[in-house]
Amino acid sequence: DVKVTQSSRYLVKRTGEKVFLECVQDMDHENMFWYRQDPGLGLRLIYFSYDVKMKEKGDIPEGYSVSREKKERFSLILESASTNQTSMYLCASSLPGPPGNEQFFGPGTRLTVL
């Protein structure tokens, strides 16, 4: 079974703090994704990566950066957390190829920024 794990289920941070969200997958998938999910807005793509050291901006990259130093690990960084970044963050991975390849999601991190 594909397993995608995220470092925390719940996280509370203060405005201005630097926040690291870690994601690890164990199926040797090339593709990894970071989404945020908000009520009424659905899942929105923040960043994605198709290979180590590679990253591409998604639809809402502002205020975020990512790091992919190893194939199995994809980190999302909030350089200076703000209250509007309070959200559920979901990491996903998939095999390479067309975007329709099944994406396997982690359990999510609910981040609250005070």
Place this chain on the structure above:
Amino acid sequence: RKEVEQDPGPFNVPEGATVAFNCTYSNSASQSFFWYRQDCRKEPKLLMSVYSSGNEDGRFTAQLNRASQYISLLIRDSKLSDSATYLCVVPRTDKLIFGTGTRLQVFP
């Protein structure tokens, strides 16, 4: 027009009922479509893929109408365990575009 639009629901149906959700999409070039299921406080998981006119898997049927640019998901003989949010997903170039989801609540 949003790239992917869904009725948010909730759809409240009794066990055994048949329920259908629609999803409209704006990109007429899309070739494949997906339904993901998301249980409360859980991550989304792939339910079905639709590559041609439709797909059937047990009690679930997904249909595609390219002329009108909508996809439907039909659930027959609803079970309590079908209660979840159903996300319509459409590829766009190298990304997946997720709808906001339709919530289904099946009651006894």
